[in-house]
Amino acid sequence: MSELEKWRGDFGLTDLIDKQDVPKFDLRIEVLGQLDEASSALGMVRACAVSGMTKSMILEIQRDLCWMMSDLAAVSTAKTETTHTTTERVRFLDTEFHRRTAATPLGNTFVVPGDSQNSATLHLARSIVRRAERHVALLEREAGLPDTNILPYLNRLSALLYVMARGEDQTEGTPSTRAHSPSKGEQAPPASS
Numbered sequence: 001m002s003e004l005e006k007w008r009g010d011f012g013l014t015d016l017i018d019k020q021d022v023p024k025f026d027l028r029i030e031v032l033g034q035l036d037e038a039s040s041a042l043g044m045v046r047a048c049a050v051s052g053m054t055k056s057m058i059l060e061i062q063r064d065l066c067w068m069m070s071d072l073a074a075v076s077t078a079k080t081e082t083t084h085t086t087t088e089r090v091r092f093l094d095t096e097f098h099r100r101t102a103a104t105p106l107g108n109t110f111v112v113p114g115d116s117q118n119s120a121t122l123h124l125a126r127s128i129v130r131r132a133e134r135h136v137a138l139l140e141r142e143a144g145l146p147d148t149n150i151l152p153y154l155n156r157l158s159a160l161l162y163v164m165a166r167g168e169d170q171t172e173g174t175p176s177t178r179a180h181s182p183s184k185g186e187q188a189p190p191a192s193s
Contacts, residue, residue, distance in 0.1 A: 017074040027139050032069050034132035039065045041125035048118045050168065057096070061157065064089055068153070071146050072139075085149040093156035097163060104167040110179035113165070116172045122165035129158040 008014070013021045014029060022029060039062045046058045067084030113123035133154040140151065169176045 017070075019075045027135065027142060028072065028075070031072060031132060031135045031139050034128060034135055035065050035069050035072070038125055038128040038132055041121065041128050045118065045121045045125060048121055050118050051171075054164065054168075064153070068147075068150060072136075072150070074146065075143075076146070083147045083149070085147050085153050087149055090149050090152045090156055093153065093160050097156060097160045100160070100163045100167055104163055104170050106163060106166060111166070111176040112179050115169050115174045115176055118168040118172070119165040119174075119176070122161050122168060126158050126161035126165065129154055129161060133158060 008021070009024070012024050014024050016022055016028065042058050042062050042065075046055050046062075050058075064085065071084055114120045133151065136145070136151055136154060139145065145151070166176055
């Protein structure tokens, strides 16, 4: 039996745009993997039977995440003139969050994901974005970021994905399950109020 050809990845190494032989456990590689994971989860959302408007928005967000990964895939933190995660993209998410929150009031209770496939998938994507956001904050502290809009973008994105998940439940006529049961004798208001 012939011996397997050795790839660099077999030794736990990979490349960035401007640096070779980076250990796969490097924080920057971890951040890139989490953003890729978030985009993949959003792809699952897009493949579900959500509205055309939601599919279109998710695709825009996936493209934003691809640009963000490209920006983060370089060790150099030198500011470039062609940043892709712009203030306008953050503002777009912020505006969309407020528009959707007006249509789907969130109330003052936490919910348990899983009331519909669409909302559960959005919650999964949201939690992955939150994890990526925490690691991006650590990367910023340890090595700096090429763009100051990356953290605000991820923060707005996770909030938007939450309200989108709640909206999917509302659209399907499925009340979101509250995380905590009401106290004895207290009537439980609907989670979507």
